[in-house]
Amino acid sequence: MKKLINSAETVVTDALRGLAAAHPDLRVDPGGRIVSRACGPTPGKVGLVSGGGSGHEPLHAGFVGYGMLDAACPGEIFTSPVPDQMVTATAAANGGAGVLHVVKNYTGDVLNFELAADLCAEEGVEIARVLVDDDVAVRDSPDTAGRRGTGATVFVEKIAGAAAEGGAPLAEVARVAREVNARSRSFGIALEACTTPVSGRPTFELGETEIELGVGIHGEPGRSRAAMRDARELAAVALDAVNEDMPLSGDVLVMVNGLGGTPLIELHIVFAEIAERLSGRGARVARSLVGDYVTSLDMRGFSVTACLLSEDLARLWDAPVQTPALRWGR
Amino acid sequence: MKKLINSAETVVTDALRGLAAAHPDLRVDPGGRIVSRACGPTPGKVGLVSGGGSGHEPLHAGFVGYGMLDAACPGEIFTSPVPDQMVTATAAANGGAGVLHVVKNYTGDVLNFELAADLCAEEGVEIARVLVDDDVAVRDSPDTAGRRGTGATVFVEKIAGAAAEGGAPLAEVARVAREVNARSRSFGIALEACTTPVSGRPTFELGETEIELGVGIHGEPGRSRAAMRDARELAAVALDAVNEDMPLSGDVLVMVNGLGGTPLIELHIVFAEIAERLSGRGARVARSLVGDYVTSLDMRGFSVTACLLSEDLARLWDAPVQTPALRWGR
Amino acid sequence: MDTALLTRWITGIAETVRANRERLTELDAAIGDADHGVNLDRGFGAAVQALAEEPPVSPGALLRLVGGTLIRRVGGASGPLYGTAFREAGRHLGSLGDSPEVSPAELARALRAGLDGVTRLGSAAEGDKTMVDALAPAVRALESATASPAAARAVAEEREAFEAAASAALAGAEATIPMVARKGRASYLGPRSAGHEDPGAASCALVFAALLSAVNDPGQG
Amino acid sequence: MDTALLTRWITGIAETVRANRERLTELDAAIGDADHGVNLDRGFGAAVQALAEEPPVSPGALLRLVGGTLIRRVGGASGPLYGTAFREAGRHLGSLGDSPEVSPAELARALRAGLDGVTRLGSAAEGDKTMVDALAPAVRALESATASPAAARAVAEEREAFEAAASAALAGAEATIPMVARKGRASYLGPRSAGHEDPGAASCALVFAALLSAVNDPGQG
Ligand SMILES: Nc1ncnc2c1ncn2[C@@H]1O[C@H](COP(=O)(O)OP(=O)(O)O)[C@@H](O)[C@H]1O
Ligand SMILES: Nc1ncnc2c1ncn2[C@@H]1O[C@H](COP(=O)(O)OP(=O)(O)O)[C@@H](O)[C@H]1O
Ligand SMILES: [Mg+2]
Ligand SMILES: [Mg+2]
Ligand SMILES: [Mg+2]
Ligand SMILES: [Mg+2]
Structure with missing residues (x-):
């Protein structure tokens, strides 16, 4: 294994030092592992906090900024952050109108955010939580820890972030976030x-x-092992798995996401097949993202995330955003 | 080799189909291999055209849009495009004020753009050319084809694009482009x-x-083989090679660029070391890019590009840009 | 059983976790995300340091400090779960007045409170292929071996109680191998999770092995 | 030598390039960017198709069509260079009036014009480890073997001229192995380029081998 690191122990701290140097519009505490907007919380605005294990970059720190997150707390590689970090991030995001915790559905993230929410509530901060669980590879049953949170996290953070930036109260921001996830x-x-x-x-x-x-x-290994196929067939496998769980029609927001070690040219090839197959089903790629957004270190491969847009959600998606990894309209 | 492709022969066409589906603000001709702004050329504005072999994504097609390129023509993987493509791209970029060809210094690119420029001149289009040759790994001597054009291409396209968008005439846009390269x-x-x-x-x-x-x-293999080292030492090797050729001081625009198969977290670790080492030399990271901008298919590794900024160049760098791969200020 | 013995226990856990770091991480790589050994190493290392910095005055305070440190330093699923186990055990002793010395039977009841905390938080039952599959039988073994009045028991019998707990934990961990996981990351694999030992159950067996060692070791202080 | 023979030549090049596609690409992988075989395969395939679609009426027109097709379809360094070689050869024949039949000596002079075009465009000299190292000796061999007045030469001697050209090209290509490249991508490697045959020189040897085959093959049309 050859990696551009100084030591396995300092990966997260070193990467945060780099993030700090690259983004003066972020406040980064590499030791404490908190990333927040340099301008501090916006008074009267609902705050958005997310966090999770590192190794998924640009998620979540790359989505801190106008129109999206107020603060993020990265844990160790693939390890949920600890409640203290979440409490600190919540404080950095709190403009007095309550804070939404965007939590990917993993036992570790759920438990730690739960403990953190208790601590925040003790300090008098109003907390709401959205659990992101979009991965259809896992059956949502009592026999599992529930579906995993993956690509939809970007959609939830962007759209809920726009709602918060637009002045919506905590309950409404949480409702929109849950709607996006659903x-x-x-x-x-x-x-x-x-x-x-x-x-x-x-x-x-x-x-x-x-x-x-x-x-x-x-x-972690997936649902099953299979034989390699061409991009068209692999796109079909992924899209059909999504479609089986949630039939796709109308305007769809589609992300073809690289897992960290996949070049952009290949992601575009997959996206071409996804777009074609979708329109063959009478649905339409209304908005899209193609690139590395929710990664798994240097894994080679891709994921497809689809979100059924409403007019409201499309409007919130189009709203200005200004973060290291997503920027438009401003 | 496992790749997300349909066949080796259709890689470029398929990727352009995906680019087209993902970016309605681009006009993409996957068969003809031309990418240009959907709005067509801007009357009275100097046009910017670039092109080169594919496999370097997002370069160049990902830099077509407001404030940067007017058109790009991707060749086969690692193969310069042909003159006909360049002529078509030039026509798509020509707003009547002449067109700048941004050419990376490789024999193939140089020769094909030369033949294309002749054809364009025959059609009465005023053409200027900037040769990008920033790679210090190659000695610029009669014993080589000259230094290669790599990361600086992004800087040249961005800054010259801003100059053109600002209304500068062809000679001035070409001068700025050459200054950035120099x-x-x-x-x-x-x-x-x-x-x-x-x-x-x-x-x-x-x-x-x-x-x-x-x-x-x-x-292609590089200058020499060496033993793996940690990120700090590798950053030093790259930065010192740059600094040896062009001493770094004052405000520097720095790009830590992934070569296609390197996760962002590692690039941030390298960037942290670069920024620290630079400031140790009395220079300052005034602007930066960290990510995949000029790739080499799925190569694992990174490159460092540094540009000595003047106030004028910094202003042009900061000017609005709206392309698939670079966006800000608008 | 006093703070010296419990400090030896926690120190022993830290040592055995460090020694088994790669093994635990490998187990987690097979059916999880390859971080369990690193997580616990970080956590118990921090716990040992916390105990050294401000030595607690009672077993209850010690267990609460260890639990809080794990929660504050580990993250992941195991941080809150192990942290809760120790913290709830400590809280139970606190509710009894935090005496400076506790009997094995009292420790058993405290660990029962810890187990209850774990199942409350993680809602895993035995058979779900989690740390509970080692923790629950270990607590049961300790409880039943310490059920008779203390006065009636010899020191040797007490050691046997901790031996019973350690082997129950080990057997429980090994019993997770054929199980199909229903909780935690391993549950994502469905039937593919069978054939691998659960990393949290494996680490829990180490925790009870360390307890036995601490009891057997006369200690220095 | 008429358009039928030259069409056989170009078809033969396309076939041998296709058969040697992997070898040429491997040579390019060692000191370049692993596309030379694919580039020429695409180009000569297109040239054969262009000749079939609108068969040219003279050797000069044929060579110009081939050259233009290579320039329009190959890209890279070899596209403009090979394209220029054929196009300038064709232009030379055009300047002489584009007769439907040319002598080997006339072809030699045309190829000399092609070589001049290549060195003008790419400014490579012999010894720089490029296609010029095969092309230049081949042209020289053809020139000297066809220097005596045509009337004095037997058909067998003509074949020998093309044999001489083919072996000169092959020897020239092999001679690139120890060279340190001073032009093209291989020059980036400096001394590390030594020990590998130049892919463009290797393909040029195939071009002259195909010419010899076309001359030897009586053809059907
Ligand atoms: N709901 C749960 N209840 C009890 N134990 C659990 C639960 N979920 C996971 N675990 C335990 O946690 C262990 C994994 O810990 P660790 O690898 O440190 O955390 P993570 O799964 O977040 O990476 C599992 O092997 C299992 O024993
Ligand atoms: N300046 C030059 N003059 C003559 N031939 C050259 C020159 N540069 C490169 N070549 C030839 O081109 C060959 C490479 O062709 P090819 O691989 O198709 O193009 P590219 O180098 O653009 O990938 C080299 O092996 C060499 O023979
Ligand atoms: Mg984990
Ligand atoms: Mg090439
Ligand atoms: Mg784990
Ligand atoms: Mg090549």
């Missing part, structure tokens, strides 16, 4: 596993013509 | 080679602890 589904495919800095070995081994279907974003 | 230097390091779709094998083989110093962006 209308979104994802499915991921890996061509190669990722390698965590600590273990130094791929989290699973794939043969020359093997792929893993239904992977999450933590290097 | 003030810019790059150096690249590969941890793993890339694999071209046609050959299906890595362009060179590196051992578990070997890296290649001074690589370009076409999978």
Whole structure:
């Protein structure tokens, strides 16, 4: 394993030092692992906080800024942050109108955010929470920890962020966030596993013509192993998995997301097939993102996330955003 | 080799189909391989055209839009486009005030753009050309084809694009473009080679602890092979190579660029070290880019590009830009 | 059982977790995200440091400090869960007045409170392939071996109680191998989770092995 | 030598380039960017198609069509260079009136014009480790073998001229192996470029081998 790191122990701190140097419009505490807007909380605005394990960059710190998050707290690689970080991030986001915690549905994230919310409530901060659980590769049943939160997190953070920026109260921002999650589904495919800095070995081994279907974003193996196919067929596998769980029609917001080690040219090839297949079903790519947004270290592969847009959601999606990883309209 | 493609032959066309589907503000001709602004040329504005082999995404098509390129023509993977494409792109960019060809210094690109410029001149279009040759890994001597054009291309396209958008005449846009190139230097390091779709094998083989110093962006081996080191030392190797050729001081525009298969978290770690080392030399990161901008398919590694900013250049850098891969200020 | 013994316990956990860091991470790589060993190493290392910086005055305070440190430093699923286990155990002793010395039976009841905290927070039952599959039988073994009045028991019998707890935890951890996970990350794999030992159950077996060592070790202070 | 023979030549180049596609690409992978075989395959394939669609009426027109097609379809360094070689050769014949039949000596002079075009455009000299290292000796060999008046030469001797050109090209290509490149991508490698055959020189040897085959092959039309 060759990685551009100084040591496995300092990966997150070192990356945050780099983020700080690259983005003067962010306030970054590399030791405390808090990233927030340099301008501080916006008085009277609902605050948005998210956090989770590192290794998914640009998620979440890359989405801090006007129109999206107020603060983020990155944990260790693939490890949920601790409640103290969440409490500090909440304080950095709190403009007095309450704070929404955007939590990806993983046991660790859920438990730590739960403990944090208790602490915040003790300090008198009004907290609402949205659980993102869009990954259809996992069955949402009592036999699982529930569907994982993956690509839809970007949609939730963007759209809820726009609602908050527009002055909506906490309950409404939370409602919009939950609506986005309810209308979104994802499915991921890996061509190669990722390698965590600590273990130094791929989290699973794939043969020359093997792929893993239904992977999450933590290097865990997926739903099943399959034979490698061309981009058109792989796009179909991913889109059909989404469509099976939530039939796609009308205006759809589509993200073809790279998992960290996939070049953009390949993502565009997948996106071409997704767009074509979607329109073959009578749906339409109304808005889109193609690139690395929710990654899994250096994993090779992609995920597809689709969100059924309403007019309101489309308007909030189009609203100005000014963050390291998403920018438009301002 | 597992790649998200339909076939080695259709890679470029398929990716352009995806680009078209993702960016309604671009006019994309996947068969003819021309990408231009959907709004057509801006009357009275100097046009900017660039092009080169594919495999470097988002370069160049991802930089078409307000404040940057008017048109781009992607060739086959690692193969300069042909003169006909350049002529068509020039026509799509021509607002009547002449067109600047931004050409990376490779024999193929130079020769094809030369033939194209002759054809354009025959049609009465005024053409100027800037040759980008920033890669200090290659000695600029009669014993070489001259330094390669790599990361500085982004700076040239952005800054010259802003000058053109601001109404500067062709000679001035060309002068600014040449000034940016003259003030810019790059150096690249590969941890793993890339694999071209046609050959299906890595362009060179590196051992578990070997890296290649001074690589370009076409999978060619670099200046020398060396032992893997930590991010801090690799950042120093790259920055020192740049600094040796062009001493760095004052305000510097710095790009830490991923070569296609490197996750963002690692690029931020490198950037942290670059920024620290620069300020140790009395220079300052005045502006920066961290991410994938000029890639080499799925190569793992990074390059550093530094440009000595003047006040004028900083102002042009800050000017609004609205392209798939660079957006701000509008 | 006093703070010295419990400090030896926590120090012992930190040592065995450090020694088993790679093994735990490998177990987690197979059915999780390859961080369990690192997570616990960070957490128990911090706990040992916290104990050294401000040595607690009672077993209850010690367990609360360890629990709070784990919650504050580990993250992931295991941080809140292990943290809650220790904190709730400590709180139970606190509710009894935080005496400077507790009997094995009292510790058993405290660990029962810790187990209850874990299942309340994580809502895992035995058989779900989690740390609960090692923790629950260990607590049961300790409870039943310490059920008779203290006066009637010899020191040797007490050691046997902790031996019973340690082997129950180990057996519980091994029993997770064929299970299909229904909680935590491993549950994403469905049937593919069978055939692998649960990392949290494996680390829980280490925790009870360390407790046995601490009891067996006369200590220096 | 008429358009039928030259059409056989171009078709032969396309076939041998297709058969050697991987080898040429491998050579380019070692000291370039692994596309030379694909580039020429695309170009000569297109040239064959262009000849079939609108068969040219003279060798000069044929060579110009091939050259223009290569320039329009290949890209890279080899597109303009090979394209210029054929186009300038064709232009030379055009300047002489585009007769439907040319002598080997006339072809030699045309190829000399092609070589001049290549060196003008790419400014490579012999020894720089480029296609020029195969092209220049081949042209020289053809020139000297066809220097005596046509009337004095037998058909067999003509074949020998093309044999001489083909072996000169092959020897020239092989001679690039120890060279340190001073032009094109391989020059980026400096001393590391030594020890590898130049892909453009290798393809140029194929071009002259195909010419010899076309001359030897009586053809059908
Ligand atoms: N709901 C739960 N209840 C009890 N234990 C759980 C639960 N979810 C996960 N665990 C335990 O946590 C362990 C994983 O811990 P760790 O790897 O540190 O956290 P994460 O899963 O967040 O990466 C699992 O092996 C399992 O024993
Ligand atoms: N300046 C030059 N003059 C003559 N031939 C050249 C020159 N530069 C490159 N070549 C030839 O072109 C060949 C490479 O062609 P090709 O791989 O198709 O293009 P590219 O280098 O653009 O990828 C080299 O092997 C060399 O023979
Ligand atoms: Mg984890
Ligand atoms: Mg090429
Ligand atoms: Mg884990
Ligand atoms: Mg080449």
